[in-house]
Amino acid sequence: MKTKPKSAATREVSARGVALDLLARVLEQKRPLEEAFERHPDLPKLENRDRQFVRALTSATLRHLGRIDRIIALCMERPLPNKARAVTDILRLGAAQLLVLGTPAHAAVDSAVALTAQLGGAAGYKGLVNAVLRRIAGEGEALLAQVPPGVASLPDWLWASWVWTYGEEQAAKIAGALLDEPPLDFSVKRPAERAQWAEALHARVMPGGSLRRAAHDPERPQRLDEAPGFAEGAWWVQDFAASLPVKLLGDLVGKRVLDLCAAPGGKTMQLAAAGAIVTALDRSEDRLQRLQQNLDRLGLSAECAAADATRWDAAGDFDIVLLDAPCSSTGTLRRHPDVAWLKDPRDIKKLAAAQNRLIDAAVRLTRPGGTVLYCVCSLQPEEGPERIAAALARHESLRRAPLTEAEVFGLREVLTPEGDLRTLPCHLASEGGMDGFYAARLVKAD
Template sequence: MARIQAPPSRSGHRPKPWSKTSAEATPPVPPGLPARLAAAAILAEVVGNGRAIDEYFAGEVVHSRLLGLEPRDRALVRSIVTVSLRRLGTIRKILAGLLERGLPRKSGSLEWTLVVAAAQLLFLDVPDHAAVNLCVQAVRNDPQSQPYAALANAVARNLTKLRDNLPEQDPLIDLPQWMAARWRQSFGAEALERIAAACRTEPRLDITVKGEAETWAERLDGDLLSTGSVRLRGHTPVPELPGFEDGHWWVQDAAAAMPARLLKAQWSERIADLCAAPGGKTAQLASAGAQVVAVDRSAERLKRLASNLERLNLSVETKVADVVTYEAAPFDAILLDAPCSATGTIRRHPDVGWTKRLSDIASLATLQSRMLDRAVSLLRPGGRLVYCVCSIEPEEGETQIAALMRRNPDVLRDPITLDEVAGQAEWLTDKGELRTLPYFSPAPGFEGMDGFFAARLIRRA
């Protein structure tokens, strides 16, 4: 494939950009262009500023580029951004091979516009002409990238020729190097390869059912997993599925559903769900008949939790508080789903690879230890505590629990048993703690699940 040389940014005569010189109507915006501009802008901010995708689509403030877009276009933007992040290493390598001198300096949004085009042409079912034309239009839309419209056109057209004969790339190229290095050391080369391969594939959606899971698996065209979750086969929008509006089930990864089950909530027990939002685990505890106090430091997140539980016809007490300083009468049991690096969710949330930093782990581990100490103090003697994180970093999991037990002799492990993890011995550590990894599992019915850690503890009576 021919490599393309970028034109000098200031050489020769170029036609001046179009400008309105009369009262003539402004040229119409090409259909699909706002969505591509939004995708490029959000990608630049996710990678450059470390903000999660969800903050732009489900946060308190919607990204300005999404305003006015139809739901269908918003879904397209999210799809483009997700695929771009999932295959960012591959895309960057391919683009580097097509650009003889690399990306021009001071070229504005050119890089992310090309990434968006590559994601569509190589990994999404988008017609060639639409992706190429909209790429060029997007480049012309930015005064800084406008001089490189011809370059963008040539790159996009070469991408169309590559698609059917795309060179195979090592999956590790799509993982940040520091993450790959840590996971190789913690879990070995084979596990790392499996994680990298799984991260390239869009996972199926898991749900937790309030009632008879087998019945809902049949109604929703899903598979009943041995852990009790239902894994959907199709891609129908969640609100359009049977049972959603009536509150019969909620979306929750199969791994995320396990910690609340391990707490073994009993009818009328007083249970605290610390760091409760968005509320999937809260719903599990309330469904078991427990008297749940959902604690979170974010009032806005607790409002969304309350809204979710209202749909599910479940009632809990909510409390806006910092877990580290939270005070209450002793609880029978506590679930602490602590803030973490969320590296175990990278298969489902590829932005994790580009928004987290190595330094985050140490600071989060410090916070987790303070929360654990507070949670233990809120337990009645003989009470149960399940600590969990959607991280696969040992400092946030196994090391955290070992340190807690060294500094607090009143804390005992209550080992998780094989039957509590659907007989999957690979999910249990030698200490009886839950450890899943975000890769394809050899277990029947488990194409993959998020990476999770959970430990069950008892406060000495």
């Protein structure tokens, strides 16, 4: 007996149910969205179109969460009780569809009501869900006008931190740059083939040689492993800003380079492609396995070692130690909007302590006369310039080697007065922006 295919409405409710569960895993269990998405048991049961919808919906909800919550509050007399947290999340998902994704009102509202009915003990909230979302559908523009974009989408602590660090005007530009889906950037293994792959990937060449494809390119395949050049190992995905630190190291041919905290391996691949003799170190064997798979696909080689860098007892004779330290990742909010809701100031303090230990290890493992390059994909000063100031105070053997405008391909705005690299999401705004990155180049005395 043949089973009747599911109706479109049933599939939509199923996809929204998965999105609801993913939102709870991020906001309540503090699990990264990408990890929760990859490991969700129900995702393989959905059609590819529905999986793409789940990703788009959860990402849009998290990207605009602060603003969405304020708009929902305008439509309710009082907040929902804590025991109705799932209903709050249903309202968030519904509002994201109406205000961000442009989902037809009947689909967004009806599916939210149906999803509420499926929740144990929450059926009594169906009327409220229906009323709130219908008001948002009818008064969306007026409600949006009451809650300014950008600033309102961030946790208060993060906005306050950026205002203190960059000033209110620059902080507003950063916050605004996080609201749009970012473009897709590629690093090409062989520089001579950039033009070829730029054409094949519908991309343009950026300063320094990265390729960039627009976020909404109609030719963009849904699966990257189906894109031209993937199977040939011609390129890997790497944000433009993330590609800059390795390019600050000059000629790498034949140099012994240690990539600390290397996984998932974007910088390892850059180093190997540039001719360095690379050792990639990471605590996670699983992440190193993925790094090795990427190297194999690209036909590149590096020695991979699973170890805690602070305890690794290899001889300190590397020409260069690149430390892309674990951090809050607040510079990657364009791509990972969940980060804003996974971290808080307590995490920053813990991460800063770990970064100090890793910098000390990097100095120990660098030969006299060698270079330490410290970088983080964070916008927080505690994880960037403050860590370098502390390292210079601790290690008399270290001195800063300031970067020049030529080394950052004429992008003067990404240089700090001290000569460090500081990219912001609002830099190159007309070109699609970039992730927030900080890097400092240090030299160890002979």
